[in-house]
Amino acid sequence: MENTHFCQSCGMPLTTEEAKGTENNxxxxxxxxxxxxxxxxxxxxxxxxxEMEKAVKAHMEKK
Structure with a gap:
């Protein structure tokens, strides 16, 4: 079973490389x-x- 990582800021699952944030390099x-x-x-x-809770809720309602 694979461990799923989550964004330490908003809680979004980081299941793909495209979902991950980037470093300046x-x-x-x-x-x-x-x-x-x-x-x-x-x-x-x-x-x-x-503010984070409101933003996450709004994003989830769109989905």
């Missing part, structure tokens, strides 16, 4: 998703927990 990051982390930086570093 182009390598994939195994801790954060592409929606939270890109080029070695968080996309919205000022986001608090309440």
């Amino acid at each position: 182009g390598l994939k990051n195994n801790d954060y998703c592409k929606y939270c982390y890109e080029d070695s930086q968080f996309k919205n570093p000022q986001m608090n927990l309440e």
